[in-house]
Amino acid sequence: MIRYFYTEHHVTTETESIKNGTWIELTDPTEEEARKIASKLKIDIADVMAAIDPEEKNRIELQEGYTLILVDIPALEVRHGQRSYTTIPLGILLTQDEIVTVCSEVTPILAQFERDQVRDFSTKKKLRFVYQILLRTSIVYQKALQLIDRRRSEIEGRIDKVESEEDLIRLHELETTLVYFATSLRGNGNVLDRLTRYKRLQQFPEDRELLDDVIVENKQAIEMTAIYRDITDSTRELLSNVMDARLNNVMKRLTSITLILAIPTMISGMYGMNVDGRWMPLAGAVHGFGIIILITIVVCILLILLLHKKKML
Structure with a gap:
């Protein structure tokens, strides 16, 4: 133009x-x-x-x-x-x-x-x-x-x-x-x-x-x-x-959650193996299942408190 x-x-x-x-x-x-x-x-x-x-x-x-x-x-x-x-x-x-x-x-x-x-x-x-x-x-x-x-x-x-x-x-x-x-x-x-x-x-x-x-x-x-x-x-x-x-915080949280979930997974895996019940703690107890669940919950709570103290949760 x-x-x-x-x-x-x-x-x-x-x-x-x-x-x-x-x-x-x-x-x-x-x-x-x-x-x-x-x-x-x-x-x-x-x-x-x-x-x-x-x-x-x-x-x-x-x-x-x-x-x-x-x-x-x-x-x-x-x-x-x-x-x-x-x-x-x-x-x-x-x-x-x-x-x-x-x-x-x-x-x-x-x-x-x-x-x-x-x-x-x-x-x-x-x-x-x-x-x-x-x-x-x-x-x-x-x-x-x-x-x-x-x-x-x-x-x-x-x-x-x-x-x-x-x-x-x-x-x-x-x-x-x-x-x-x-x-x-x-x-x-x-x-x-x-x-x-x-x-x-x-x-x-x-x-x-x-x-x-x-x-x-x-x-x-x-x-x-x-x-x-x-x-x-x-x-x-x-x-x-x-x-x-922020990415590091997300990774820390995911790692912490993985650790917490590993506790019940590990315990249930141990009791799920085909071994003689005499070698498994509480295997013959009347309330063995409930005691194991209670122990698992206590361990998870203690781990959560520890991770929270370390600022990983």
Whole structure:
């Protein structure tokens, strides 16, 4: 899908064609749409389609007549039946007169620009637009990290009620997401370092301050990711230890029950053998059967008391 936006008199609206200062938004473009834009702006189609490949790395490439910027942004996907965060590439192409954004899906990062809800946004100030996109990206990362930590806290809050490995799997998914975030944020940080030395397009005085804000927010997101990874890892280990302890308790109880049941089984087995009754205690007694049952019960009770004292029951 191709959409065109243009800012005039501080108001950004959608247009039907390309003119100087236009923002061209490509969302999951077909090869025909990508070829159309590449032909009009004299851009390599491979650079236009770069952001569609999920394996593309964060980078800046200075080409003849345009610049390619690739960064990673947060996105939602379904893993194991649950909505989880991942990262996808966002491509930004800067020509002398236009800016092109390319993404494989609709992203909330660009939605506010589409609705003209970002202060000081203008499609004509291309480098500032890039910084504003990167600032929004860092803020969305931070919000996603807070949501991830909230999910971890919910799991930790019911840790004493966990009966299956479902929460353990969810914690693993959160850890996986944090690994994706850490890798992407470091890559975005490298892109920001290169942007501090970018001189091809005009920078307004306030643009440098905006870039500094983006760098600070990205570093903060990196620190949050590292902290939340450590906390999530600790929570997973705690949950795993709790489940192991419960399993050990179950095994102890089963072992104790087996020991208790072994007493009557052993005694009844002895008296069930085909041997001379003279060699079996109480075999000839009038109340022999009742006495044997009573002795068996007493031994079982004593064993139960002993196991309870040893905290095995």
